Amino acid sequence: MTLPDEALAALQAFEAAAGWEQRARLLMQWGERLPALSDEDRNEAHRVHGCESQVWLKGELREGHWHFAAASDARLIRGLLALLLVRVNGLSGDALQEVDLTDWFNQLGLSRQLSPSRSNGLNAVLQRMRDLQASPAL
Amino acid sequence: MLLPSPWRADFPAIAALQRQDQTYLDSAATTQKPQALLDALTHYYANGAANVHRAQHLPGAHATQAFEDSRNKVGQWLNSGDSGQIVFTHGATSALNLLAYGLEHTFSQGDQIVVSALEHHANLLPWQQLALRRGLELVVLPLDSQGLIDLEAAAGLIGPRTRLVALSQLSNVLGAWQPLPALLAMARQHGALSVVDGAQGVVHGRHDLQALDCDFYVFSSHKLYGPDGLGVLHGRHDALQRLRHWQFGGEMVQDADYHAARFRPAPLGFEAGTPPIASVIGLGASLDYLATLDQSAVHTHEAALHAHLLQGLQVRKGIRLLGAPQVALASFVVEGVHNADLAHLLTDQGIAVRAGHHCAMPLLKRLGLPGAIRVSLGLYNDSADLERFFEALDQALDLLR
Numbered sequence: 001m002t003l004p005d006e007a008l009a010a011l012q013a014f015e016a017a018a019g020w021e022q023r024a025r026l027l028m029q030w031g032e033r034l035p036a037l038s039d040e041d042r043n044e045a046h047r048v049h050g051c052e053s054q055v056w057l058k059g060e061l062r063e064g065h066w067h068f069a070a071a072s073d074a075r076l077i078r079g080l081l082a083l084l085l086v087r088v089n090g091l092s093g094d095a096l097q098e099v100d101l102t103d104w105f106n107q108l109g110l111s112r113q114l115s116p117s118r119s120n121g122l123n124a125v126l127q128r129m130r131d132l133q134a135s136p137a138l
Numbered sequence: 139m140l141l142p143s144p145w146r147a148d149f150p151a152i153a154a155l156q157r158q159d160q161t162y163l164d165s166a167a168t169t170q171k172p173q174a175l176l177d178a179l180t181h182y183y184a185n186g187a188a189n190v191h192r193a194q195h196l197p198g199a200h201a202t203q204a205f206e207d208s209r210n211k212v213g214q215w216l217n218s219g220d221s222g223q224i225v226f227t228h229g230a231t232s233a234l235n236l237l238a239y240g241l242e243h244t245f246s247q248g249d250q251i252v253v254s255a256l257e258h259h260a261n262l263l264p265w266q267q268l269a270l271r272r273g274l275e276l277v278v279l280p281l282d283s284q285g286l287i288d289l290e291a292a293a294g295l296i297g298p299r300t301r302l303v304a305l306s307q308l309s310n311v312l313g314a315w316q317p318l319p320a321l322l323a324m325a326r327q328h329g330a331l332s333v334v335d336g337a338q339g340v341v342h343g344r345h346d347l348q349a350l351d352c353d354f355y356v357f358s359s360h361k362l363y364g365p366d367g368l369g370v371l372h373g374r375h376d377a378l379q380r381l382r383h384w385q386f387g388g389e390m391v392q393d394a395d396y397h398a399a400r401f402r403p404a405p406l407g408f409e410a411g412t413p414p415i416a417s418v419i420g421l422g423a424s425l426d427y428l429a430t431l432d433q434s435a436v437h438t439h440e441a442a443l444h445a446h447l448l449q450g451l452q453v454r455k456g457i458r459l460l461g462a463p464q465v466a467l468a469s470f471v472v473e474g475v476h477n478a479d480l481a482h483l484l485t486d487q488g489i490a491v492r493a494g495h496h497c498a499m500p501l502l503k504r505l506g507l508p509g510a511i512r513v514s515l516g517l518y519n520d521s522a523d524l525e526r527f528f529e530a531l532d533q534a535l536d537l538l539r
Binding site: 077 | 476483486538
């Protein structure tokens with residue numbers, strides 16, 4: 001499966017990163033690029049629980065393609081959200097089903113963020129994404 | 139300042155963690171284990187496991203002997219003398235739930251249960267839920283600016299309707315010894331039962347339960363360098379009499395028919411099912427080990443390390459301590475930095491500290507914080523551990539600010 005352009009750019013940047021410090025800098029840079037979520041969309045319905053920080057995720061299926069938006073008050077999770085969204089935004093319902101997101105974060109060298117003990121919320125975000133896929137009207 | 143721990147080598151996991159570039163500073167969550175405990179577990183499993191208080195055979199007799207020896211060792215550790223009994227449970231949380239269910243029948247609508255604002259969920263939720271089941275009033279004692287239960291406020295809140303007072307000895311977030319003697323006296327004055335959550339307190343220094351004079355004292359084995367899956371409940375004889383049996387099955391029964399049964403008194407009557415036998419024996423070994431240590435040397439080391447931790451935090455810009463920690467741990471937040479971000483970068487650097495609400499959500503909410511970072515110390519930690527932490531902290535803050 002071909003990667004969206006931005007996802008490819010992210011992959012190249014993270015693959016080239018040497019060490020935790022560079023990865024952290026990259027994560028923060030990607031976090032700054034995350035499009036803002038409006039105040040009204042930062043509501044309880046979009047809130048993802050199970051995170052140490054506040055996280056919101058909104059997803060819509062428009063003309064057969066997924067459009068997600070997300071926000072957090074913590075910078076590194078914003079980066080993780082940005083990396084997630086570049087991988088999934090614009091995909092069709094079927095294509096999104098096909099994406100192995102665990103593998104995606106693995107390729108980025110960020111697999112630790114998905115370990116079962118992590119409470120930073122990336123797991124909870126992925127779960128919410130699956131819930132949205134299952135019932136897009138949510 | 140160099141503060142080596144003379145006991146570090148007694149804990150093999152510390153070296154193993156170091157080989158994995160991990161600096162363990164989360165002992166308030168759970169502790170690493172001494173070799174003496176590992177040896178005891180191996181010995182028990184390698185030489186013949188058996189159930190306790192059931193079998194007439196030799197392995198059963200040996201296991202039961204070792205199990206009951208551990209009970210005595212716990213009693214000695216707490217200097218409980220003949221004041222009461224030691225009941226083994228499956229954890230401190232389990233012990234507190236046993237109390238909340240076992241004492242339920244002693245409460246009537248409108249009675250008060252008193253806890254403090256700093257309780258761990260384990261010593262809050264069982265009482266909160268009991269209050270909801272029975273229409274009781276849960277009274278929450280406020281804290282002063284130092285993180286101590288406010289005695290003046292407590293004197294106004296503990297009264298004739300108070301039936302039970304459940305308080306933590308040492309806060310797992312604020313690291314402050316609570317003024318228990320004064321609070322327990324207030325409970326006694328009004329005829330209320332007292333429960334002390336010693337999960338953190340029991341780990342630091344020796345405590346004399348006869349002097350403390352509470353009705354129930356609870357702690358958790360795994361925080362006291364012992365195995366997990368094991369809690370300890372000490373109850374005074376008269377207080378245990380008021381406890382109804384809670385969980386049923388196994389050797390807690392005296393006589394059973396199809397439609398009725400009679401149960402044993404404490405301790406066995408409250409140890410339903412097969413107890414965590416190996417863990418009980420292991421805790422005995424950990425206590426034997428701890429008893430060989432020079433207590434004043436342990437105290438001096440822990441105090442020096444804690445002072446070093448506080449000093450290192452205080453000289454750094456923008457760090458705000460929660461309360462005024464006295465021992466064992468320090469929780470903090472950094473101005474303008476999300477605790478989740480800081481935790482992320484400390485983890486990246488192999489620093490094992492705890493971030494978040496520390497199982498005390500109402501306390502963190504009251505402090506107006508989404509979470510905090512907690513550094514907590516064990517007797518195996520040394521100043522090099524703290525230097526690694528400070529270095530990682532500086533690196534993380536450089537990146538984040």
